[in-house]
Amino acid sequence: MSHKLFTLLSIVLIASFALAACGAPATTAPAAQAPTQPAAEAPAQPTATEVPPQPTEVPAQPTATEAPKVTITWWHIQVADDQKALWQKMADDYMAAHPNVNIEITVLENEAFKTKLTTVMQSGNPPDIFQSWGGGTMNEYATAGLLKDITADLDKEGWRDTFSPGALGVYSFQGKNYGVPRDMGAVGFWYNKDLFKQAGIDNPPATWTELLADVKKFKDAGITPIALGEGDKWPGAFWWE
Secondary structure, three states: OOOOOOOOOOOOOOOOOOOOOOOOOOOOOOOOOOOOOOOOOOOOOOOOOOOOOOOOOOOOOOOOOOOOOEEEEEEEOOOOHHHHHHHHHHHHHHHHHOOOEEEEEEEOOHHHHHHHHHHHHHOOOOOOEEOOOOHHHHHHHHHOOOOOOOHHHHOHHHHHHHOOHHHHHOOEEOOEEOOOOOOOOOOOOOOOHHHHHHOOOOOOOOOHHHHHHHHHHHHHOOOOOOOOOOOOOOOOHHHHO
């Protein structure tokens, strides 16, 4: 922003000039009297000496530092038209409020997203914001130094308190936070009561420790503890994530 320019106007005092006229000039002068000479014209002096006001020093206005141009890359898998439009609107609203920011969104189908994300992560050039399922894969990225620690950001102004602790915990690793949940869902498990009885287990496990202990009991009883039909799809990722 340019400094304001101030035009300082000097005040010019214009003094009125008066001509002396002390009477009509004599037409005939007495012999003994010197002829009357007309008074010489002289400018009248101003009655008071006026000094033009001195320019007032104007304090320099702080120059606003123009925010640097920033480009943010954002990858997600919301390919449905309504969801894609919603997320684009979020970006557009942010850019309208922050003209120096440009958000470039890449939308990919689930499997294509995972493949491409793996590639850019291995190259050490990940997008600035991207979808993650947390857990094991995210932990590997954090260990490799590819993710930003946002623990301090979450603790500012109560941001952490706006999330369910369980959902937020999926995006934490070794006491640090690397992401936040945008939605939350449930993954259910079916269990066979007859096989539980056969393995000597009275109730389904309620904790991770109990689950591991039950798995051992099933194995000891010659029963496959967990079965999952997924082929090359994504359901098996839940166990890793």
